[in-house]
Amino acid sequence: MDKKQKTVLAVVFIAIIGFVGLWNVDLSQGYLMISELSSNSDDYVGRDVSTMGMIKNETLDISTNGTSFVLQDLENPSFELNVKYTGSLPANLVEGQSISIGGKMVSKGMVEANQLVVSCPSKYSE
DSSP: OHHHHHHHHHHHHHHHHHHHTTOOOSSSSOOOOOHHHHHHHHTTTSSSEEEEEEOOTTTOEEEETTEEEEEEEEEEEEEEEEEOOOOOTTTTTOOOOOEEEEEEEETTTTEEEEEEEEEEOOOOOO
């Protein structure tokens, strides 16, 4: 086997490994704004969604049955989304905090989250 054949074989091998590695990765799912989810909720009901926002003050309810809160749009707080979550909670989950969620939109304005990602507090905030 000469050098050119080895190079072609190596490129094909790397391409196959890359294709197999990305087989189950959903690259189409990005973050949606809460305003978009609220305005076009019929398009997203029954689908997995990812969004980010701020936990509305006085809405965080942590109980043995799970956690629920209202998530407000970061750019337009008049858009809101009800969230239910039953997994392990991050230690720093508080009202007024910016978070990212992922889960299934089960009805208009309601997401059953299976993932919560809390932003780290900034050492530069006052």
